[in-house]
Amino acid sequence: MKISPVKDVKRTQKLYRCSWCYEIIEKGGPCKTWFTYGENTTARMHLECFDAMKKADIYDDELPPAGTFKRGCSVE
Numbered sequence: 001m002k003i004s005p006v007k008d009v010k011r012t013q014k015l016y017r018c019s020w021c022y023e024i025i026e027k028g029g030p031c032k033t034w035f036t037y038g039e040n041t042t043a044r045m046h047l048e049c050f051d052a053m054k055k056a057d058i059y060d061d062e063l064p065p066a067g068t069f070k071r072g073c074s075v076e
């Protein structure tokens with residue numbers, strides 16, 4: 001899976017759902033975001049969820065459905 005460079009967003013412009021835990025990312029809150037080519041989807045994650053994903057080492061693989069993992073945790 002080909003993805004764009006990960007961008008640090010300091011303040012989101014609106015509410016989003018986290019691509020990892022599916023909890024809400026508050027408007028004005030920080031998040032990590034990137035674009036997945038092929039799927040043409042934009043992923044957004046809490047900072048702690050992004051860290052959990054990196055630790056789980058599935059960074060550029062296909063992500064499991066949002067909500068598979070708990071927030072900030074890479075254990076199902």
Ligand SMILES: [Zn+2]
Binds near residue numbers: 021045049
């Ligand atoms: Zn999250």
